[in-house]
Amino acid sequence: MAEIMVIVPVYAYDVYVYRPLALCLKVTARPGGALLPVRLEDEEGDLDLIRIVPREEYCIGCRLCEIHCVVQHSKSKNIIKAFKSERRPVKRVEVEEEGHVSFALQCRHCDEAPCVTACLSGAMSKDPRTGVVTNDPERCVGCWTCILVCPFGAVRRDEADKKAVGKCDLCPDLEVPACVANCPNEALLLVEE
Amino acid sequence: MAATYRYAMVGNSAAAINACDAVRKLDPEGSIILFGEEKYRCYSRPLISYLVAGQIESGGMYYRPPGYYRSMRVDFRKGTRVEAVDAAKRTLTTAEGEKVRWRSLLLATGFKPFIPPVPGLEEIDYLTFVSWDDARRMLARTAKPARVLIVGAGLIGMKAAEAAEARGAKVTVVEKMERVLPQALDEQASRMVWERCREAGIDIVTGQGVAGLEPRGGGKGKAVLDDGGELEFDLLVMAVGVRPRVELAEDAGLQCARGIEVDEYQRTALEGVYAAGDAVSAMDVVLGRPSINALWPVAALQGKYAGMNMAGKEVPYPGCNSMNAVEFFGLPVLSAGIVNPPGDGYEVVTRRGDGDDYRKVVLQGDVLVGMLMAGRIERAGILTGLIQERANVRRVKNFLLEEAFGHIHLPRSVRQERITETAAGIMKAGAARDKGV
Numbered sequence: 001m002a003e004i005m006v007i008v009p010v011y012a013y014d015v016y017v018y019r020p021l022a023l024c025l026k027v028t029a030r031p032g033g034a035l036l037p038v039r040l041e042d043e044e045g046d047l048d049l050i051r052i053v054p055r056e057e058y059c060i061g062c063r064l065c066e067i068h069c070v071v072q073h074s075k076s077k078n079i080i081k082a083f084k085s086e087r088r089p090v091k092r093v094e095v096e097e098e099g100h101v102s103f104a105l106q107c108r109h110c111d112e113a114p115c116v117t118a119c120l121s122g123a124m125s126k127d128p129r130t131g132v133v134t135n136d137p138e139r140c141v142g143c144w145t146c147i148l149v150c151p152f153g154a155v156r157r158d159e160a161d162k163k164a165v166g167k168c169d170l171c172p173d174l175e176v177p178a179c180v181a182n183c184p185n186e187a188l189l190l191v192e193e
Numbered sequence: 194m195a196a197t198y199r200y201a202m203v204g205n206s207a208a209a210i211n212a213c214d215a216v217r218k219l220d221p222e223g224s225i226i227l228f229g230e231e232k233y234r235c236y237s238r239p240l241i242s243y244l245v246a247g248q249i250e251s252g253g254m255y256y257r258p259p260g261y262y263r264s265m266r267v268d269f270r271k272g273t274r275v276e277a278v279d280a281a282k283r284t285l286t287t288a289e290g291e292k293v294r295w296r297s298l299l300l301a302t303g304f305k306p307f308i309p310p311v312p313g314l315e316e317i318d319y320l321t322f323v324s325w326d327d328a329r330r331m332l333a334r335t336a337k338p339a340r341v342l343i344v345g346a347g348l349i350g351m352k353a354a355e356a357a358e359a360r361g362a363k364v365t366v367v368e369k370m371e372r373v374l375p376q377a378l379d380e381q382a383s384r385m386v387w388e389r390c391r392e393a394g395i396d397i398v399t400g401q402g403v404a405g406l407e408p409r410g411g412g413k414g415k416a417v418l419d420d421g422g423e424l425e426f427d428l429l430v431m432a433v434g435v436r437p438r439v440e441l442a443e444d445a446g447l448q449c450a451r452g453i454e455v456d457e458y459q460r461t462a463l464e465g466v467y468a469a470g471d472a473v474s475a476m477d478v479v480l481g482r483p484s485i486n487a488l489w490p491v492a493a494l495q496g497k498y499a500g501m502n503m504a505g506k507e508v509p510y511p512g513c514n515s516m517n518a519v520e521f522f523g524l525p526v527l528s529a530g531i532v533n534p535p536g537d538g539y540e541v542v543t544r545r546g547d548g549d550d551y552r553k554v555v556l557q558g559d560v561l562v563g564m565l566m567a568g569r570i571e572r573a574g575i576l577t578g579l580i581q582e583r584a585n586v587r588r589v590k591n592f593l594l595e596e597a598f599g600h601i602h603l604p605r606s607v608r609q610e611r612i613t614e615t616a617a618g619i620m621k622a623g624a625a626r627d628k629g630v
């Protein structure tokens with residue numbers, strides 16, 4: 001757990017000082033991701049109710065969640081290529097920070113999702129089975145109505161491929177979403193209900 | 194003997210389709226019949242400008258995937274107009290004379306373009322720009338370089354202008370008011386949009402109406418403006434405004450001086466008859482009174498609540514406000530609530546950032562009642578949410594215009610409740626993961 005000790009200069013409080021350091025350790029020393037308290041699937045393979053809960057008392061504003069979100073949604077899924085050579089996708093999680101308080105926030109996958117109702121093209125939908133709210137970039141025309149109505153500010157313009165929006169998709173290719181898996185402090189928790 | 198349906202929907206756009214979705218969620222069995230006047234399955238009306246501009250293909254116009262009606266078990270009557278409603282007998286009659294009985298009825302009849310009386314107009318084959326057919330006609334008539342004259346610089350007129358410009362047409366817009374998008378935007382944002390349009394080669398003439406028209410055949414003609422100026426055109430688009438379509442509601446016996454009036458459950462004064470969408474005057478939470486907001490997201494929301502109530506789940510419509518998301522030549526502008534305060538008693542704060550970054554909030558005491566963001570629009574919905582909730586923003590007033598404004602500025606207890614408690618649960622399974630949810 002040495003890496004966690006290194007990347008917690010909470011008192012320095014300048015992200016630019018420790019962000020490169022944290023990144024460096026991330027790619028070399030911790031390929032497996034953080035420890036997680038929950039599993040998603042029970043033994044029968046049933047769906048479990050999950051949600052991502054930010055814990056501001058542990059968030060140091062390092063923004064590794066944002067970085068790994070970008071990497072996970074990049075073409076190559078390679079941290080160097082994603083930031084240095086490819087068209088960079090938009091981050092789907094955002095750290096809010098003011099003074100000593102910070103936390104990471106992504107789409108809440110609302111029950112009565114305003115973005116789904118407001119969507120002009122029908123690109124934004126809520127899966128009736130899983131409840132996950134996803135945007136279909138093929139049908140999205142980039143009218144920005146979802147940005148206008150999301151009370152969490154969780155939808156952003158993502159014009160990497162075409163004019164469209166990007167939002168948290170819970171990393172369908174991963175067992176644990178990248179932001180949760182790569183938080184050094186467990187300031188993002190995956191909680192089962 | 195006429196067929197009987199549990200639900201009958203008159204209309205085939207945002208309100209009616211969202212009503213069907215809401216009904217089916219609560220009532221998997223009840224029979225639904227839906228009447229669409231046009232020859233298309235439900236498509237997204239606001240996308241016609243994208244279609245004309247070549248930004249999407251025809252297939253991208255559809256609001257729901259193919260097979261939608263069948264999968265929702267909706268008896269879809271395409272190209273069928275409902276002519277009359279008898280609320281006492283709970284029947285309706287189509288233009289073909291078919292009679293259908295219903296137990297609850299939704300009137301989602303939408304809007305119609307308002308055409309002002311202009312001398313000479315009736316002899317010209319002009320366009321409105323509100324339907325897929327209009328888009329097809331514009332595509333056909335701009336196949337060769339054309340001079341397009343658009344009357345009205347509201348949302349429909351400006352979108353028509355942008356689309357025609359993308360077709361290579363020489364576009365002129367004539368507007369009676371002194372600026373473009375006078376209702377949706379404030380002066381500053383209007384200027385910014387105007388500037389973008391000017392750079393793209395669109396001529397905009399404000400403070401002028403069309404006093405008369407001289408037809409030249411084939412839809413071509415000459416317009417004479419109020420000041421005597423003359424404009425030749427190959428294609429005329431009338432986009433002066435829209436009015437609620439209330440003929441059917443009036444025929445059924447409803448008073449519709451200002452659109453179809455509904456209560457908080459989207460019920461009209463007639464037993465079993467509901468209404469939603471652009472024809473309806475429903476609660477505007479910012480104005481504090483019913484108002485017609487003929488906007489896609491508002492229609493969709495009303496339809497959803499009408500559907501839930503029709504299916505027997507009594508849920509009051511939360512109300513909405515005047516919301517607009519537009520983009521002209523790469524300049525996005527989002528607005529909600531009151532952007533042009535109608536008098537004193539409002540506090541207006543604006544901020545101009547680099548380039549096109551412009552934002553504005555309108556407050557009434559400690560309540561946020563309006564916002565506008567141009568250029569950088571990220572996280573605008575946080576402000577829209579506060580407007581919609583009529584939240585007291587006294588403590589965060591100074592942060593509202595900051596780009597980083599967010600839940601961090603709210604009291605910790607409020608923030609925690611919003612983020613962790615109000616969020617819905619979501620499910621994720623191994624199977625869903627493997628396929629990609």
